[in-house]
Amino acid sequence: MPSSTVAQTPSLSTYLKSLKHNDIETSIELFISLLKRRQIKNARPCAIATINLLLRVVGESRIRDAQQLIERIREVGRRLVAAQPREMTVGNIVRRVLEAVREVAERDQDAANGGDSGSISMPSTPISGEPQRRPDYRSRFSEFTPLQGISTQPQDMYARAQAPGERPGTSSSFMDNVAQRPPMASSVASYAGQAPSTTSLFSILQQHPPGRSPFATPPTGTQSPALKSSPTRSEESGADKFDMKAEAINSIQDIQQELDDVDNEISEFAQDHIHNNEIILTHTSSHTVQKFLMKAASKKRKFTVFHAEAYPNNHLETYATIINGGSANSQDADERWKPLTSMGITVILIPDSAVFAIMSRINKVLLAPHTVLANGSIVAAAGASTIALAAKTHRVPVVVLSGVYKLSPVYPFDTDDLVEYGDPGKVVDFQDGEFMDGVDVVNPVYDHVDAELIDLYVTNLGGCAPSYLYRIVADHYRVEDIDLSAKAEAEVEGG
Amino acid sequence: MSEPAKAPEPTKPAEEAKISPAELKKRAKAEKQARRAAQKGDQGDAEAPPAPFTNGVPEEQQAQKQSGPQDSKPKGGQTKSQQQQKQGKPGAQEGKHERRGSQAQPLAMRPKVVQTAPPKEEARKNSKQVELFSHLYTQPRRHDISGATKDVHPAIVALGFQMSSYEICGSSARCVALLVAFKEVIQAYTTPSATSLARNLTSHYLSPQIDFLKSCRPISESMGNAIRWLKKLIAEIDPSTPEQEAKDYLCDEIDRFIRERITVTDQAIASLASGLIKNGSVILTYAKSSIVEKTILQAYANGTRFRVIVVDSRPLFEGKSLATSLMRSGLEVEYLPFSGITHAVKSATLVLLGAHSMLSNGRLQSRVGTAALAMQAHKADIPVIVCCESVKFSGKVALDSIVLNEVAPPEELLPPRVAPSQPPTTDRKDEGDDEESKVKTLHDWQDIAGLQILNLMYDVTPAEYIRMVICEYGNVPPSSVPVVHRLANESM
Numbered sequence A: 001m002p003s004s005t006v007a008q009t010p011s012l013s014t015y016l017k018s019l020k021h022n023d024i025e026t027s028i029e030l031f032i033s034l035l036k037r038r039q040i041k042n043a044r045p046c047a048i049a050t051i052n053l054l055l056r057v058v059g060e061s062r063i064r065d066a067q068q069l070i071e072r073i074r075e076v077g078r079r080l081v082a083a084q085p086r087e088m089t090v091g092n093i094v095r096r097v098l099e100a101v102r103e104v105a106e107r108d109q110d111a112a113n114g115g116d117s118g119s120i121s122m123p124s125t126p127i128s129g130e131p132q133r134r135p136d137y138r139s140r141f142s143e144f145t146p147l148q149g150i151s152t153q154p155q156d157m158y159a160r161a162q163a164p165g166e167r168p169g170t171s172s173s174f175m176d177n178v179a180q181r182p183p184m185a186s187s188v189a190s191y192a193g194q195a196p197s198t199t200s201l202f203s204i205l206q207q208h209p210p211g212r213s214p215f216a217t218p219p220t221g222t223q224s225p226a227l228k229s230s231p232t233r234s235e236e237s238g239a240d241k242f243d244m245k246a247e248a249i250n251s252i253q254d255i256q257q258e259l260d261d262v263d264n265e266i267s268e269f270a271q272d273h274i275h276n277n278e279i280i281l282t283h284t285s286s287h288t289v290q291k292f293l294m295k296a297a298s299k300k301r302k303f304t305v306f307h308a309e310a311y312p313n314n315h316l317e318t319y320a321t322i323i324n325g326g327s328a329n330s331q332d333a334d335e336r337w338k339p340l341t342s343m344g345i346t347v348i349l350i351p352d353s354a355v356f357a358i359m360s361r362i363n364k365v366l367l368a369p370h371t372v373l374a375n376g377s378i379v380a381a382a383g384a385s386t387i388a389l390a391a392k393t394h395r396v397p398v399v400v401l402s403g404v405y406k407l408s409p410v411y412p413f414d415t416d417d418l419v420e421y422g423d424p425g426k427v428v429d430f431q432d433g434e435f436m437d438g439v440d441v442v443n444p445v446y447d448h449v450d451a452e453l454i455d456l457y458v459t460n461l462g463g464c465a466p467s468y469l470y471r472i473v474a475d476h477y478r479v480e481d482i483d484l485s486a487k488a489e490a491e492v493e494g495g
Numbered sequence B: 001m002s003e004p005a006k007a008p009e010p011t012k013p014a015e016e017a018k019i020s021p022a023e024l025k026k027r028a029k030a031e032k033q034a035r036r037a038a039q040k041g042d043q044g045d046a047e048a049p050p051a052p053f054t055n056g057v058p059e060e061q062q063a064q065k066q067s068g069p070q071d072s073k074p075k076g077g078q079t080k081s082q083q084q085q086k087q088g089k090p091g092a093q094e095g096k097h098e099r100r101g102s103q104a105q106p107l108a109m110r111p112k113v114v115q116t117a118p119p120k121e122e123a124r125k126n127s128k129q130v131e132l133f134s135h136l137y138t139q140p141r142r143h144d145i146s147g148a149t150k151d152v153h154p155a156i157v158a159l160g161f162q163m164s165s166y167e168i169c170g171s172s173a174r175c176v177a178l179l180v181a182f183k184e185v186i187q188a189y190t191t192p193s194a195t196s197l198a199r200n201l202t203s204h205y206l207s208p209q210i211d212f213l214k215s216c217r218p219i220s221e222s223m224g225n226a227i228r229w230l231k232k233l234i235a236e237i238d239p240s241t242p243e244q245e246a247k248d249y250l251c252d253e254i255d256r257f258i259r260e261r262i263t264v265t266d267q268a269i270a271s272l273a274s275g276l277i278k279n280g281s282v283i284l285t286y287a288k289s290s291i292v293e294k295t296i297l298q299a300y301a302n303g304t305r306f307r308v309i310v311v312d313s314r315p316l317f318e319g320k321s322l323a324t325s326l327m328r329s330g331l332e333v334e335y336l337p338f339s340g341i342t343h344a345v346k347s348a349t350l351v352l353l354g355a356h357s358m359l360s361n362g363r364l365q366s367r368v369g370t371a372a373l374a375m376q377a378h379k380a381d382i383p384v385i386v387c388c389e390s391v392k393f394s395g396k397v398a399l400d401s402i403v404l405n406e407v408a409p410p411e412e413l414l415p416p417r418v419a420p421s422q423p424p425t426t427d428r429k430d431e432g433d434d435e436e437s438k439v440k441t442l443h444d445w446q447d448i449a450g451l452q453i454l455n456l457m458y459d460v461t462p463a464e465y466i467r468m469v470i471c472e473y474g475n476v477p478p479s480s481v482p483v484v485h486r487l488a489n490e491s492m
Helices: A012-021 A024-036 A043-060 A066-083 A088-113 A154-162 A175-180 A201-206 A225-235 A240-267 A287-298 A315-324 A352-361 A384-393 A433-438 A466-476 A486-494 B002-006 B008-014 B016-042 B056-066 B072-094 B096-103 B106-113 B117-126 B131-136 B154-164 B171-187 B197-216 B221-235 B243-274 B290-301 B318-328 B338-347 B370-379 B433-438 B442-447 B478-490
Strands: A279-283 A304-308 A346-350 A364-367 A369-373 A378-381 A398-401 A439-441 A446-449 A456-459 A462-464 B282-286 B307-312 B332-337 B350-353 B364-367 B384-387 B451-453 B458-461 B468-471 B474-476
Touching: A012 A024, A012 A043, A024 A043, A024 A066, A043 A066, A043 A088, A043 A240, A043 A369, A066 A088, A066 A240, A066 A486, A088 A240, A240 A287, A279 A287, A279 A352, A279 A384, A287 A364, A287 A398, A304 A352, A315 A346, A315 B442, A346 A352, A352 A384, A352 B338, A352 B370, A352 B458, A364 A384, A378 A384, A384 A398, A384 A446, A384 B338, A384 B370, A433 A439, A433 B318, A439 B318, A446 B338, A456 A466, A462 A466, B154 B171, B154 B197, B171 B197, B171 B221, B171 B243, B171 B290, B197 B221, B197 B243, B221 B243, B221 B478, B243 B290, B243 B384, B243 B468, B282 B290, B282 B318, B282 B338, B282 B370, B290 B318, B290 B350, B290 B384, B307 B318, B307 B338, B318 B332, B332 B338, B338 B370, B350 B370, B364 B370, B370 B384, B370 B458, B468 B478, B474 B478
Parallel strands: A279 A304, A279 A364, A304 A346, A346 B451, A364 A398, A398 A456, A439 B332, B282 B307, B282 B350, B307 B332, B350 B384, B384 B468
Antiparallel strands: A369 A378, A378 A446, A456 A462, B364 B458, B468 B474
């Protein structure tokens, strides 16, 4: 074991450093233990760690077959998600990587097939409702996933028509039917991963790369997906196996780049949402919100910010963010930025209890979530629900700033399960023995905020209403990746 | 000084036709410059005043800092200096010779010298006040005895400091403490020869006491009602009554007031409200209300088995003392920080709240955070019940939490200071030496321009969130508050 990390508390930065010289299995185990012990928490550090780990996994794997690579990633992803199911960003990134790999595989398969019958390379089975392994996290998501309806294919319908007794959610043996029925030249809206690559004239004119929605986050460095598709097909016929891994790594690096740029991309929209003399209310030490406001301030908007301190879980970081801007302990030196007050903006610190009192004078509420669920609701730091409800009462618009990486395709029923409970020692010191003995001290870390309380989402792809989020989910994830459990994969393969 | 000024003047009538337009132009220009300089001086710009006069500046700044906590003094100083500035500037600008001449008189120059320094200090001081609540920053809290007039009775002094340090906190407690202190004060009073007790006691003796208390902490609605009642009582005393008899009468009446309107009322409300608590209830309450505490203990003593959830908030953490006392009595208590309200309302069946005052438009003024709790409970369809004695009912109305409120010192919100455990230089060398000086804590908030801290004490809960108000007159809806107020507080 390397001895260099002895004196430092394990955290994201130490983990990233250790990734370079540990072997894969050790890295995975290290990440799992960091997640379990909550030494890595909050969406972005978890996302960064996951993507780096998966990059290494893909890079070091000697697998040539796409399916095996997908299975490997699924296996790793399963373990990570099981370590901390409430840290949904981990699962989101795993699913994004899977989507990227599948897309690369599809492209290669198209090239290999030369555009023949060229139907879907993977089954588009809607996953049956398997509960997660961890017993206390009950989430059933098959029939109610937002992607359920989208995954319907002409082939599916044909298959289902053949087997009327079957439950719509189970896998059917439609693969047999595929060869018989010519694929329909459908207009390729945004069926994530389901767009059939056909050989009809229409498809040549469409110029959409198969399996990739034209509305998903564009890979950085490309103008449009269409330009990429045709040259690659002809070039890669011979060496496609080798290139598949390289391309997969490229796609993963694109996701990594997206993670780095997400705050900047969101803050590009700041001018559209903040005008002069606004009074804005925000909450916690979110860097996304701070950068958003900084961008507006740099465009010479003069506004006032009421900042609720988010006691007891986040208040010290909130003070640090207000006073010093970007934290001094940030991972890379680029992450430092000046505090808002240095740009001439008045920042007023208030305790959380005062949000209702001042809400009548607030013009806009900015929230940053921990996770965004596919139905438009969010899981945010504790206190956000009170703020959003007070805003609704006073008819104040609530804007949620989040990168697409926080958007989860999982749609659990019991929103109580999403709320994590933290250290009661932060509320009352454990030294207060008599109190802690006799009184039940509870410290919820997160709050679930209903979709009706939110007016607008600003993501790195732009602004949208909560009702549109399911489309963004469909653009970025595949149906078959929602359930990472081994049983689902086996079903798919066996069916 | 006058000679150069006289020079242009004699020539003026002689060549009035020619020079006056030029003279007028010159004067207009001088006035414009003076106005601009006065504006700049208001904004605290350092360029406007002459630079070399630095002697007066540190002195004035020192005086400013001494009178720091009292805003009234610097404001007076500012207006004075502004007036002098406006007088001085035109004088200085009319002719450059003017200035040199007046340099010989340092005394006259000094007020002009420090013109920009106080406005700068002022601007900085005022920028620490939240503009929305600027009407509430009238008087900073007194923390020591300096400045108190000799008329203030020691009992009142002690009470004042107990209130400003939150030792006595809570509307009913403050009211009772005030009346008890007043009893002592009244007994110590002697009527001066020329006047009668009825006329003299209130205006010359009690008023300074009340002013002192106001300077320690703004008085509550219950205290206000009690003082009004007492003043009315004093005014109705027959002038022929001997002094000691009058004083004894007043003390007896005060005792009766406390007993009737607070002690017995509390018992009545407690027994009424405890009937609402059933077996298996989950009572949710916020911060610490003495009447809610009595209700819960009464219900527990009656044999009902239920559990209590207490939600608490910064900076006073009153809920913690309530939770402790309930726990010690044997109840099952759950304690949550304010951020846990959503969790709290999931399992609660009844919300009991105390009040600072009930406003005449049916709204509840109570500890800041109560409104948010009532809102969440209302959304979850949990009944919200307010227990409030009639002495707290008020004739005031408010639509928001901004006009009627109290702003506490922002320093109360600062986190406890963490002493640096190691010398800062050893561990952080890799971050560079610049970072050391840049890392500030919230305790440096005064130095950061644009950063303000707001510490509100009360908020106003809309009437639609309140199901019922329990007072000694029974269970009334919030809309009946003005009726009860008229009955109880105005027709005595």
